[in-house]
Amino acid sequence: MSNDDKPTRNRRGHGRGRSQDGKPNLVDIHVGMRIRLRRTLMGMSQEKLGEGIGLTFQQVQKYESGANRVGASRLYDLSRVLEVPVSFFFDDMPEEVTAKSVHERREMSQDPDASDNDPMHRRETLELVRAYYRITEPKVRKHLFELVKSMGDGELS
Numbered sequence: 739m740s741n742d743d744k745p746t747r748n749r750r751g752h753g754r755g756r757s758q759d760g761k762p763n764l765v766d767i768h769v770g771m772r773i774r775l776r777r778t779l780m781g782m783s784q785e786k787l788g789e790g791i792g793l794t795f796q797q798v799q800k801y802e803s804g805a806n807r808v809g810a811s812r813l814y815d816l817s818r819v820l821e822v823p824v825s826f827f828f829d830d831m832p833e834e835v836t837a838k839s840v841h842e843r844r845e846m847s848q849d850p851d852a853s854d855n856d857p858m859h860r861r862e863t864l865e866l867v868r869a870y871y872r873i874t875e876p877k878v879r880k881h882l883f884e885l886v887k888s889m890g891d892g893e894l895s
Contacts, residue, residue, distance in 0.1 A: 764835045765828075767804035769813075772827045774802040776820045778864040790819035 777787050777798075784795040784802070791798075791812065800806035808816065808827075817824045873879040 762804035763807070765831070766807050768831050768835065769808055769827045770802045770804040772829070773798075773808075773816060773820070775864065776822055776826065777802075778861065779868055780820065781868060782820075787816075787819060791815045 773787075777784070784798040788795045788798045792815075797806065801808050801812075813824055813827060817826065820826075870879065870882065873882065
């Protein structure tokens with residue numbers, strides 16, 4: 739076998755589920771976003787989550803960005819600390835990802851920061867949702883919900 743025929747698995751940016759251009763796997767990005775979503779909704783810092791699973795906050799950052807893949811035992815630990823079933827990390831995965839085969843997904847790539855444009859993944863949105871659910875009176879929460887909806891509708895006209 740010539741050097742050109744050898745697999746590129748051990749080269750930086752290739753193999754380990756990354757796309758041909760070296761970007762993280764779309765599933766890893768999705769799982770990372772779900773980790774960040776749950777952590778933020780719980781009001782937990784990356785440092786606190788890291789302590790809970792025996793890692794540094796830098797390692798948690800790499801998981802959340804999809805730069806590092808999350809192994810099965812680590813995913814289990816995350817589910818325990820974040821108080822969700824393991825399946826939570828795969829919920830709401832875009833159909834463009836789930837409909838593809840393993841090989842097709844490897845050919846796809848996405849900038850891990852692309853989700854920053856989605857308002858559902860912004861810190862402001864997550865903090866707003868967390869604050870909303872801290873309102874204990876259901877009637878007050880419903881009135882606030884209706885108020886915010888009406889204000890948003892007014893912006894569109």
